[in-house]
Each structure stands twice: as structure tokens, then as C-alpha cells.
Amino acid sequence: MHWSQSLSLKVLVVFLLATAALLLVLSLTLDMTFRGLFSDNVKPYFTRHLMGLQNQVGVPPDINVAKRLSEQNGVNIEIDAPGYRWSSTGKFLNAEQLDVKLQRVDKSGIVAEAGFYQGNFVLRTFNQGHIISFMLTEKISPTLNRHELWFALGATVVILTLLYGVISYLFRPVAAIERGVRRIGNGEVSYRLVVPRSDEIGLLAASINKMADNIEDMLEAKRQLLLAISHELRTPITRSKIALSMVDDEAIKKHVSEDLDEMNRLIHELLESERLRGNHTPLSLHRANLNDIVYQVQGRYFDDAPLLLDLDDSLPDFIVDAGRIGLAVKNVIKNALTANVSPDDTVLVATYANDQQVFISVSDSGCGIEEKNIAHLTEPFYRADTSRQRRTGGFGIGLYLIKAIVDAHHGTLQVDSLLNVGTTVTLAFPIKPRVDKGNSEAVPEAGPTDDIDD
Known part of the structure; x- marks a missing residue:
């Protein structure tokens, strides 16, 4: 079966899309909530802490003090002064990747901007032509490491596999119903679905079985009516043949006899076909x-x-x-x-x-x-x-x-x-017959060819 025809896969795809949408909404909601909480509660604390380091570095900045503070506080410090640049790590910030907002944070009038750089909180001060950047080395939103990522992927695969198995189990009767409906539609009206379920699928199977019962009853009623009519027609035909034998006109007798024989053959064929289809013979x-x-x-x-x-x-x-x-x-x-x-x-x-x-x-x-x-x-x-x-x-x-x-x-x-x-x-x-119970006798190993029925 092509994947586009599998109801289980379609349900799984819908579930995955819904899960992805929910995760996206949850991620955006958490991000907005985190930024709000950070801005109201955590950011002022980080700002005061880093401004304290700024005051110790001084203006003009003392590189030795900056180096010592960087080692003691786990903070990367970068100084951009007239005539030179210095960084505690040897690497400098890329201004295009800064996500900061300008603000005044000190009574002395020092202008500063605070925000994030590649997931790390950063504070930059501007004073007398000197730009001093303080960046926390610990990320506020740390990314998954390689082992955590593989674990997450493995857990996702296991969950999806279990989910697909559960969905397939729930929808397994659908395939049986489809096969059964095809058999009933092909004329096997005595076939019944066996779906031991009490949910909507079980009710559907029960309704199909009820429909098949009604169809079989109607067909059987039609067969019985046809058999009864055919039997009843034989009596007047027999009487007509007896009366015909008393007619002297041979031409009339011949034509009427042919018509009666034709009617008799028709009745025989009707009876024979309905007996075969109804398993009566x-x-x-x-x-x-x-x-x-x-x-x-x-x-x-x-x-x-x-x-x-x-x-x-x-x-x-x-x-x-x-x-x-x-x-x-x-x-x-x-x-x-x-x-x-x-x-x-x-x-x-x-x-x-x-x-x-x-x-x-x-x-x-x-x-x-x-x-x-x-x-x-x-x-x-x-x-x-x-x-x-x-x-x-x-x-x-x-x-x-x-x-x-x-x-x-x-x-x-x-x-x-x-x-x-x-x-x-x-x-x-x-060549090898398929014997149906109730529609065949014991098969002899050998026997004569039967006479052909008229």
C-alpha cells in the first residue's frame, strides 16, 4: 500500500504537524516570558554587577585591573580605546551580531547598552571615547551538547515508533472492514465482518453486517419467489400439453407444442440457476x-x-x-x-x-x-x-x-x-476442485461422465 493510502500514516503526520505547531507556539511563549522576566528581574542585577566592574576598571581603563577582574569573575572584558584595542580572550565582538538596547544606567551619566551576544549577556559602556564591553561567559539559554542532542533524537524516534504502532493497532480493523466490504460487493453476501471492538469502528462493522444480512434476506426472498413461481407454472403447462394432444390440427399442435417446450426449458433453466446460486442442490x-x-x-x-x-x-x-x-x-x-x-x-x-x-x-x-x-x-x-x-x-x-x-x-x-x-x-x-461444504457430494476417484441435463 502506498503511504498516501495509509490512514495510520496520515493520522501520524497530522499529529506531528500539530505537535510541531504546539512546540513553536510554546517556544515563542516561553521566549517572550523569559525576556519579560529577565528584563524585569535579572537584567537589573546583572547590570549593577557589571557596572561595579566598570567602576573598578576606571576611565581611562586599567588593563591590569580588567585582566584580574576577568579571571576572578568569569567575565570577558573588551576595551576599545583611542589608539588601541584589548580583549581578555583575544577575540573581539562582532557588532552585527549584537542584540542590545541603549540606556542610561549610572548616576555619573555613563551611557550604556545591554543585551545579548550569541546567547551571552553583554553590557557595553561609553565614556570619554572609551568603549568597554563586559560579557558573561555562562550562556543564559545554553544549547544542547552533542550527547544531549543524540539522546533527544533517539527518544523522539522511540516515541514516534510507539505512537505509530498504537495508531496502526487502533486502525487495523479498517483494513479488515475494507476487505470484507469488497467481498460483499463482489457478491459474497454471506460473508460477515469479525471486528471485536465496541468503539465507532466496531459499530461501523456491525452496521455493515446488518446491511449484508438485509441484502442476503432480500436475495433469498427473491430466489424463493422465483422458485415458487417456476414450480407453479409447470402445472398449467402440463395441463396444456394434455389438452394439446386432443387437437386434430397438426400445424397448430406443432407450433403450440414448440411454445410449451420453450416455456418448459425456460422454467427448467430458472430453477437450475437459482438452485445453484442458492446452494439448494x-x-x-x-x-x-x-x-x-x-x-x-x-x-x-x-x-x-x-x-x-x-x-x-x-x-x-x-x-x-x-x-x-x-x-x-x-x-x-x-x-x-x-x-x-x-x-x-x-x-x-x-x-x-x-x-x-x-x-x-x-x-x-x-x-x-x-x-x-x-x-x-x-x-x-x-x-x-x-x-x-x-x-x-x-x-x-x-x-x-x-x-x-x-x-x-x-x-x-x-x-x-x-x-x-x-x-x-x-x-x-x-483442474483441482475447491469443495464447498453443503454444495458438493463426495468426489469419486473415477466415474463415468454424467448424462447432460435437458
């Missing part, structure tokens, strides 16, 4: 070969259809519900034949594999599908071309059922299409 898993399933589908339903088979002879076996896989393959081929512009146009059926999956792709040479419609093709009763008739466009349930079968086997369905070129539908299935 277990998969009957057996070892099978995808090529065998393709041959069986071709021989049973498309013996005279213009199919071009390109099947990989070295295709490995995989463990699936062969009947339902055959139903998916049949529907994909049927859709491709329907999509072709001419009944004589061929449909290419190819199989291949890699180390993890086996694939079957079915390609037509129809008019193609617009990209904006591809994502909706697996929705029930969705048709990209709303003007198409039932005979050419179907009921929009075929790919919905195919997707349900593929999902039940933990596979993938991909649709690639170009306008005026054609469409390729690719189904991928794992």
Missing part, C-alpha cells in the same frame, strides 16, 4: 474430460450444425458435475449458432489447458456486442438488442444459467466481442 462431482463432454453435446444436440472443433488431445481430466458442465456448453454453442448471420456460418469450439485450469472457448461470426452491454449479459432476461425476437434473441436466461454453473464450480466466464466481427465466450474451470 449439491453438485454431483466425478472425474471427466472436457473433450468427452463436447463430443457428447455435439452428438446429442448439434449433429448437423456447422461446428468446427479444435480440441486439445492432451487435455487433463478434471472433477466436475459433468451434466451441468454439458448444459453450460450446450447453451454457449446454441447462443453462438443463433448469433451467426447465416445458418451456414461455422462456430469454432476449442479446448486447451494450463497447469491450473481447463478452458473451452466458443466463437461465432455474428454482429458482435457493444462493450457497454457485455457486463450485463449474465443478468437474467437481459438482451443487448431489445428489438430481437425470441427465436433469435432468446429469453435472456442462457448466460445467467451458464454463469451460475461456472460459479458453482469456482470457474470464470469471459466474453470478448467486436462489432461486425463476432463474439467469443470462454469458460475456465479449475
Whole structure:
């Protein structure tokens, strides 16, 4: 994860900025307070002390006395007199670095200025052309030495590390919530967040779980309604078939029978897809070969259809519900034949594999599908071309059922299409199945390929 996406780091940065701002305000406040206290209480004492040294040095200044006073009092003394300069340290003050204010401090009328020079208190007197500077050697605000600085830096690093750890711990459930919401958003509505917290984050997780409960309940209610309606529709269809057998007009009987068969297939596909999506029906898993399933589908339903088979002879076996896989393959081929512009146009059926999956792709040479419609093709009763008739466009349930079968086997369905070129539908299935509790039976070591459901 990029640092800009980390909530913990963002909170830490905000904390650091706030701390820096508070330290700046505190530093300025302390500096102003110190200067006020120093000016009112300490500065007069230092000034009187240094003026006492000034009186002992005298005017004109006695260098020997100045040297002795410097050694005894821990004060650097500098004399700037007409014709010479002298300093107890051999170094002279840089006037540009002086931070002093002019003032009268003596009854004799000696003019003086007091302030700071590089953190040290300094008093400068002006008398008869002589400038005498007295500077305390001890700094009023001493800076950190090297050891103190390294200790401060180390302590800062430790504190920041602990702070980041605490913030990361507090926000750790956010990552779990994000992953859980993504899983629920991808259709895994039975997933629930586990966040054992009683704070705002825990309440958020509980609200998301409640939302997922409501979504799952609504979807289950929709499934149950669809299953009930589909079951109820079979009774009048059966009665209609019985009544149809008594009709003498063969033409009418044929057309009505085709319509009833189409309705029966639609109901079967609806029931099958909802059973698979709702885990109502277990998969009957057996070892099978995808090529065998393709041959069986071709021989049973498309013996005279213009199919071009390109099947990989070295295709490995995989463990699936062969009947339902055959139903998916049949529907994909049927859709491709329907999509072709001419009944004589061929449909290419190819199989291949890699180390993890086996694939079957079915390609037509129809008019193609617009990209904006591809994502909706697996929705029930969705048709990209709303003007198409039932005979050419179907009921929009075929790919919905195919997707349900593929999902039940933990596979993938991909649709690639170009306008005026054609469409390729690719189904991928794992070679080693991932068995879900409650949605599969025991897997035999070997077994026959199941018959394909109608």
C-alpha cells in the first residue's frame, strides 16, 4: 500500500504537524516570558554587577585591573580605546551580531547598552571615547551538547515508533472492514465482518453486517419467489400439453407444442440457476474430460450444425458435475449458432489447458456486442438488442444459467466481442476442485461422465 493510502500514516503526520505547531507556539511563549522576566528581574542585577566592574576598571581603563577582574569573575572584558584595542580572550565582538538596547544606567551619566551576544549577556559602556564591553561567559539559554542532542533524537524516534504502532493497532480493523466490504460487493453476501471492538469502528462493522444480512434476506426472498413461481407454472403447462394432444390440427399442435417446450426449458433453466446460486442442490462431482463432454453435446444436440472443433488431445481430466458442465456448453454453442448471420456460418469450439485450469472457448461470426452491454449479459432476461425476437434473441436466461454453473464450480466466464466481427465466450474451470461444504457430494476417484441435463 502506498503511504498516501495509509490512514495510520496520515493520522501520524497530522499529529506531528500539530505537535510541531504546539512546540513553536510554546517556544515563542516561553521566549517572550523569559525576556519579560529577565528584563524585569535579572537584567537589573546583572547590570549593577557589571557596572561595579566598570567602576573598578576606571576611565581611562586599567588593563591590569580588567585582566584580574576577568579571571576572578568569569567575565570577558573588551576595551576599545583611542589608539588601541584589548580583549581578555583575544577575540573581539562582532557588532552585527549584537542584540542590545541603549540606556542610561549610572548616576555619573555613563551611557550604556545591554543585551545579548550569541546567547551571552553583554553590557557595553561609553565614556570619554572609551568603549568597554563586559560579557558573561555562562550562556543564559545554553544549547544542547552533542550527547544531549543524540539522546533527544533517539527518544523522539522511540516515541514516534510507539505512537505509530498504537495508531496502526487502533486502525487495523479498517483494513479488515475494507476487505470484507469488497467481498460483499463482489457478491459474497454471506460473508460477515469479525471486528471485536465496541468503539465507532466496531459499530461501523456491525452496521455493515446488518446491511449484508438485509441484502442476503432480500436475495433469498427473491430466489424463493422465483422458485415458487417456476414450480407453479409447470402445472398449467402440463395441463396444456394434455389438452394439446386432443387437437386434430397438426400445424397448430406443432407450433403450440414448440411454445410449451420453450416455456418448459425456460422454467427448467430458472430453477437450475437459482438452485445453484442458492446452494439448494449439491453438485454431483466425478472425474471427466472436457473433450468427452463436447463430443457428447455435439452428438446429442448439434449433429448437423456447422461446428468446427479444435480440441486439445492432451487435455487433463478434471472433477466436475459433468451434466451441468454439458448444459453450460450446450447453451454457449446454441447462443453462438443463433448469433451467426447465416445458418451456414461455422462456430469454432476449442479446448486447451494450463497447469491450473481447463478452458473451452466458443466463437461465432455474428454482429458482435457493444462493450457497454457485455457486463450485463449474465443478468437474467437481459438482451443487448431489445428489438430481437425470441427465436433469435432468446429469453435472456442462457448466460445467467451458464454463469451460475461456472460459479458453482469456482470457474470464470469471459466474453470478448467486436462489432461486425463476432463474439467469443470462454469458460475456465479449475483442474483441482475447491469443495464447498453443503454444495458438493463426495468426489469419486473415477466415474463415468454424467448424462447432460435437458
